[in-house]
Amino acid sequence: MSKKAIPALAWFIPLAPITCAAAIYFGEQQSNSFLFLNRITQFLPDALWAWLTFFGNGWGVFALSFPLLLLAPRLLTAGIFGGAISAISSTLLKNVFDLPRPASLLEDGSFYRIGEPLLHRAFPSGHTLTAFAIASALYFAASPEKRRYLGALFLIAVLVGLSRNAVGAHWLTDVMAGAGVGMWCGMIGAQLTQYIPESWFNPRGLWSWLIALGGVAAIYAHFTQVMDLELNLPLQYASITIIAITLVFFLKAQLVRPKGQK
Secondary structure, eight states: OOTTOSOGGGGGTTHHHHHHHHHHHHTTOHHHHHHHHHHHGGGSOHHHHHHHHHTTSHHHHHHHTTTHHHHOHHHHHHHHHHHHHHHHHHHHHHHHHOOOOHHHHSOTTSSOOOSSOOOSOOSSOHHHHHHHHHHHHHHHHSOGGGGGGTTHHHHHHHHHHHHHHHTTOOOHHHHHHHHHHHHHHHHHHHHHHTTSOGGGGOTTSHHHHHHHHHHHHHHHHHHHOOOSSGGGHHHHHHHHHHHHHHHHHHHHHHTSOOTTOO
């Protein structure tokens, strides 16, 4: 991949949602924008919003993208880097701002909520940040001619952000800020990945085995935790299946001799 694969102007795109978030917050439209979106999203089933939230959960999105270990390990690595950077960024920003969530300020019953009430560390939305980080990492780590097929990832990320409003967990400002910061995290992850030599992605290499061990950890996490909402349990079981099947093929690849070897 070219070291100039990310256009210079792309680094300015995240400023758009962040600017919108600032305009809503300082324009004192935070409650109105949240209540409007929260009400109109009630027309769709709870399970849909819960499942979309799952796509912003770090363990969840790692499991769903795990087959890339065999199909496109460089893209998966970009996603891992972007996800790790997004996790650090989300934790730091939430601790710095420590802003209240809707359930902390709005009267109980004034908005629709799915799951237990969340009260603190609203800004930014970690799920939105993660979703946009992974989408950006995969998009910019791919070759330019393949990016047209990955543009749909940003639509999924938008829906993940909307789901955080639908379940009553975040203000619209949290979602928009998460989108902007997440895009930067993903682009940084993709940028770092381009400096990794191709030998890293050998199915028998140490890096591939570390990712495989991460898959084992993900299976354990999906077995022992509820990922955000109990409505997500079917997706958790599906994720376990996806990882397990991928690991079977990964282990099978260890038995195949590289060309040229007897």
